[in-house]
Amino acid sequence: MGWNSWDCFGTTVTEAEVLANAQVMADRLHPAGWDTVVVDIQWYEPTARAGGYNTDAPIDHDEDGVQQPVLARFPSAAGGAGFAPLAARVHELGLRFGLHLMRGIPRRVVAADLPVRDEAGTVVATTAEIADPRSTCSWNSDNVGLDLTHPGAQVWLDRQIDRIVGWGVDFLKVDDMLAPYHTDAIEALHRAVSRAEERHGREVLISLSPGTHLSLAHLEHLRAHADMWRISDDLWDRWQDVRAQLGRLARWAPHQGPDGWADADMLPLGRIGLRAERGEPRDSRLTVDERRTLLSLWCLGRSPMFVGGDLPSSDEDTLTDLTRTDVLAVGRHSTSNAELLREDDLVLWGAYGTGPEQGTAWAGVFSTADEPCRHRVPLTSTGLDPVAEITEVWSGAPVRPDAAGDLLLDLPPHGVALLRTR
Incomplete structure (x- = not known):
């Protein structure tokens, strides 16, 4: 760096x-x-x-x-x-x-x-x-x-x-x-x-x-x-x-x-x-x-x-x-970093913590759309702990799945939600 x-x-x-x-x-x-x-x-x-x-x-x-x-x-x-x-x-x-x-x-x-x-x-x-x-x-x-x-x-x-x-x-x-x-x-x-x-x-x-x-x-x-x-x-x-x-x-x-x-x-x-x-x-x-x-x-x-x-x-x-x-x-401090899904205007990445971040999981939800877009992402696709609290890292805001177990993410053009569970 x-x-x-x-x-x-x-x-x-x-x-x-x-x-x-x-x-x-x-x-x-x-x-x-x-x-x-x-x-x-x-x-x-x-x-x-x-x-x-x-x-x-x-x-x-x-x-x-x-x-x-x-x-x-x-x-x-x-x-x-x-x-x-x-x-x-x-x-x-x-x-x-x-x-x-x-x-x-x-x-x-x-x-x-x-x-x-x-x-x-x-x-x-x-x-x-x-x-x-x-x-x-x-x-x-x-x-x-x-x-x-x-x-x-x-x-x-x-x-x-x-x-x-x-x-x-x-x-x-x-x-x-x-x-x-x-x-x-x-x-x-x-x-x-x-x-x-x-x-x-x-x-x-x-x-x-x-x-x-x-x-x-x-x-x-x-x-x-x-x-x-x-x-x-x-x-x-x-x-x-x-x-x-x-x-x-x-x-x-x-x-x-x-x-x-x-x-x-x-x-x-x-x-x-x-x-x-x-x-x-x-x-x-x-x-x-x-x-x-x-x-x-x-x-x-x-x-x-x-x-x-x-x-x-x-x-x-x-x-x-x-x-x-x-x-x-x-x-x-991560491992197993990989693209998990690419579909339409959605690209999903995942990674798991090592060292001081042991037990952490991250998911990056990227919107390649040129307009604001709501993305529906099954929580099971992210690699995040399904029972842990989810935080969007950039904003610090909590993110909760809906009744179907999906994350509904409103992203700006070319935006990202960087999600974390511990």
Whole structure:
């Protein structure tokens, strides 16, 4: 659970903005379990702009071709310090620090034909020799792939990841890995991160993106080589984006667990689009009901949760919803999470409590209708205790079955009733 700079600042986030969001997270969200602050793409690109990417953009890098923070945006990186000072300040707030990377090696580093040295300082290749210029990303031109049949490619990748982890990075979001599925790059990244963890004595979580058309056929490979993986393309503040995740999470929820987590993407909530890829500065266009549907679904599906809004300028109601521990408990302390029923405009989910929530059962009743709708749900379909009191979590209101044993739920457009028995 954390914050990511993409939805609000796109490619242009600054150190001051990262720290401002980290401070709000520490003060407001951390007590509810939010703990990670992530700087997204192009922190190394000096000409980065809102609204897209520059073709063949310049890259700030060191003598080994490892990307470096742009000093104009991250002044504490001066003197070759990299992100170490910023990571230290985030850690002082009791939070973890995360960073975005693209698959492969910067094309500007390839063009510079820099020497690739092993740990003994011996030149084993050049950056041009270890690159695969045919392996490109369809939506960003910063990098080309590594030719992982060349032993020097792993040497360079190990150096890159070791240097970044040495800054104090706890979380790596690595993009252009899953669509198409790059088996060799995923395995090479895992090797590099494992070696850096051992060297620096710290745990680093691996998050893979994007998940366009990601298949369950890759489940065991993902579990062996990553901590979380996206199951969709970018999600924005549109109902159709949220609705599409109902089906995706239904496929992946039965497989969630400590071996790895399917990620339904960032939460486009609060104040977004300040300098983003899409849209003008705005409060999230999701309604209150759609926001609560999103949060309920991510918790019932046990997806990682990274809010994308600028926390200092987000509205109080959004921050309050993000810190509802009775809702967040569903994602943190549940098992047997699954879609139970899908019929017409009704989608029904269920889950059972574990740990401190042992004995609790939850049911999520989602209305995909575009108009207010009364849904009749047989209590026996929900998995809830038929003799226990039922509470709707968001409102705190009691819910009672009728004489036939059915729940009659009046839901707003795209709304949810999150039900609980203890």
